Structures are given as C-alpha cells and as structure tokens.
Amino acid sequence: MSEVRVRFAPSPTGYLHIGSARTALYNWLYARKTGGKLILRIEDTDLERSTKASLDTIIEGMKWLGLDWDEGPYYQSEHSAEHTEAAKKLLAEGKAYKCFCTKEELDQKREAAKEAKAEYGYDGTCRNLSAEEVAEKEAAGITSVIRFKIPDGIGEVVFEDKVYGRLEKRYSDLEDFVIVRSDGSPLYLLSNVVDDLRDGITHIIRGQDGLGNTPRQVLLYEALGAATPIYAHMPLTLDSKKAKISKRKHGEAVAIHFYREMGFIPWAFCNFIALLGWSPGDDREIFSREELIENFSLDRINRSNSVFNIQVNDPKFFTDPKALSINAHYIKTIDISELAGMVKPVLERAGIWEESYEGEKREWFLSTLDLIRERFHTLNNFAEGGRAYFDDSYEVEERALKRNIVKSPELREILPKLGERLEKIEGFDGEDVEREMRAMAEELDLKPGTIINGVRTAVTGQLAGPSMFAALGAIGKERVIDRLKNVDWLFKKAEAL
C-alpha cells in the first residue's frame, strides 16, 4: 500500500478557529499515526478575501498547537493554469460546456424559484447549445463560464465515507456546476480536485460541510480519469445554540490565538478538541501526544455534531468548562521545568519576570510554581492569583477583603504587630510561624482563623491558596514582614467599599 498523504487546506480569510484547528489536528494525527505526510496547502483563489495577515495567524496557530507539516505551504493560486487546463480538457471531451447565462439572469431565476418555493438549481439553459450557437454568441462578444456536465440518465454517484459509510447521490439531484468563471479563473470545486490529484492526496479528512461537495468532486475525479481518494467527513462543531461556529458570529472566543492569550497549554487544547467528535472507545480522556497518535483512528470519529460549550458573560468560565478542566489537569501534572518555560512568557507579559528565576532563584521558582499550580486553571493565573508570590504589585480580591478584613477591623493593629513578632523569631519555617500566630490569637482571645485568614489576604491578596504557612515560606520572611507592617492600604480599600 502506498504512503498516506493528507492535507490541511485552509483559506486565508480569517484566523484559525476551533473548527479548522480540529480539522488540522485530525489530519495531523492520521498522518503521524500512519507514518504518512501532512501537506499544508493554502487555498487562496479568492483574491478578494485572502490576506497575508490571515495566513500568518493560521501558520502561527498551527505552530502554537504543535502541528507540524511535512510539505508546503503550497499556494493554490500558483496553480491556476493547471486548473484551467483541466477544465479545457473536460470541455474538449464534452464533459463540460460553455454557459452564456449572466450572473444577473441566474440570480433572478434563483430568487424567483426561492419565492415560488421551487427547486433553485441551474436549469440547463446552455447545456445543449449547438456548436453554431456557441460560435454565434462568442462572435457577439458574450462572455461565458464553463460548467461541468452532470452525466445524463438515472444513475447515481456512490462513494464510501470512513465516518458516514456508503453514501449515494442521484445525478438528478445534482446540477451542472460552474468550474471556471467568466474571467477565466478556476473555481474551488475544480481547483481543489486538481490540487489534491497533483499533491497525491490519498485521504481527505474534512468537515461535514464538505459532504455536499463530495459527489460533485467524485464526478470530477472520474471525468479526469483519476481514482477517488478516501473520504472521512468529520462532524461539525456547533455553539451552545447549535449554530455552526463561525468567526463572524463568535469572534475571539473561537479563535485559536485567544486560547494562547488566555493561558492555555497548547497540547491541553489539542487534547480537548480531539475529544470533540472522537473518542477512544473507553473512559480515557487525557492523552499525551504519543498516546493520542497511537489511539487515533478515523472509524472512531462520531457522526453527530458536537457543541463547543462557550460560556458568555460567565464570571467563572470564559470558555467550555471542560477545556478549562483539561488545561488545569495539565498544569497540575506537567513536568515542573516544562511548566516553568510556559509560565515565563506570562510573567514577562505581566512585567514581573526576573532573570534570576533561571539562575540563582531557579530552585525557589520551581518549588513556588509547584506549590501554587495545584488550583490554577490557566497559565495566566500565575500572574493573577499567583502574582503576590513574585511581586509586591498584587491586588486584593474583593471577596477576600469583605470576608477577612472588613469583618475584623482589629487586624489593622494586629497584623503589623505580628510582623514585628515574626521579625524576632530565628528562622522562618512553617512550624515556628504557625506557633507564633496561634500564640498571638490565644493572647488576644481571637480565633486562629481570623489571624491566619487576615494574613492570607494581606500577604497574597487572595481568598484561597495553598496552606498559609507554605505560602509564607515561599513568599519569604522579609516580604511577609514588610507586607504585614504595611497593611494600611488594605484597610483604606476596605473603607472605600
């Protein structure tokens, strides 16, 4: 059996979104699994809408996701001569014909048919023009498009889809479609087939929205005297209202770069989208690259569409909760030095990165990450909820302020005093600190929790976090004492509430 060759063929008319990323991922997985090749081909024949900026974000997105390709990028627009050549061949063989209907006429007919609730396919006006009629119209300077001629008779196109099984389409349900515009430029249906032929594509893995094109493309392969590739149509990704995901409607929340900006680990994101329409057949949901490649197969792709459950205006989730939970899983379990490499750019962007984290403070940096990563969901959390561990510029959470400061105004005096007491103790290990706090609580006849939670709020700005004493150890004696002695800002904030 010959080598598997698959392709990812985006059109550069926007950013890479969830749906296209998943298509890219499935193609990549299949190529890697079979030891085949993934070809990246840019379908830029729509010059009007294609942009360089869009192309760049698509490539960046692929790279960020870690989906590498073996050939390309190839550009469809560079092969338009081949496409029109193929069209001419079909024309010469009588498998296509020139159509002189104008766009306006056709639009009108389509509108009329729509209103009359009738079928609105092409009616075949120019299908049987004689050579003389064609010559006459051309002599009169009327421009024409080239239409592919659907075979006559009551036959049907039959093809096998890896996901949907055997599919058939009657010729009578197909209309003669345009393959070359009146300006001589080729159209997608044709270009796509010609390119796939040239690139030696063996398997076409694409979204189910391409299913309607398949019968026509199969006909094109046959007319061109070529064997058809193997098809695998994947179900679509819908939004929570069950509408197809689109850039226009959903904006940033479906853009790949959005997930990078929000602090996703690339592979965690791949892991998540892989599960939108595919499952291994058992309960596993977390896969390393190698495991996913190993387990992936086309025939375990679902047939039904899935919902990408984006939450809008949800204070807790900015995207599908499951995506977040998978990301959190990776944050918790990934190798700590690998995590450090991912947190670095986040801290840099937040302006709180220090070179020493890769030098003399590396030990401290790694153990601190390990301490706080437990309850984080995104990499950005390290610069948000984790900010106090790295810098003094942290904010205080309103909920923490209300619960731990507003209710205990006496802390305004107590916290600085605690700072002084801690200053006097020898070391700074958890036990000593804890003993000191509890002793102080007893002396003042307060619940230990009041002091401990007050300290948490003052020193980290957070309501939640790791064990307080471990946290203090990570932040360090000096900074802790400093923060405890200067709690006025907190109480001013509390008063301002």
Place this chain on the structure above:
RNA sequence: GUCCCCAUCGUCUAGCUUGGCCCAGGACACCGGCCUUUCACGCCGGCGACAGGGGUUCAAAUCCCCUUGGGGACGCCA
C-alpha cells in the same frame, strides 16, 4: 423548495456493527458532605439521558418504519 446527514445526562461521550452482561458507564458542570486557616485543591456522595410513536423479537439504547427536532448543502465563496 430540493437533497443529504444526525439524534444517549446541561455539555463531551461509552454502549449500537455481532439485540440479553445497560432499570445505561465515565468525564466536565451543578448540588451536598468531609478535610481544613482558606479555596475554582483533594476525597466521598447525589442530581441527571436512551426525542416521541409504532413494529420485529422470548428480549431493543442497540434492528426496521413513521413523526418530531437539530444540522448541513443547494454561488461566476472556499
């Protein structure tokens, strides 16, 4: 309007090919409890689905039909 595809918890899904092991399993979310100085940590528990109706069969989530619902395609877009 025509054609095509799909249909299991709120969401992602397992089970459907080869009916019985499924009064349907897991994950996320949600709710409750425990742990604790705290928590979007952890642990334990709970809620929660075979769209509806007909068949076939000793037996149907699994097979067949109809209805309903959802999606897609029908461009001189890709």
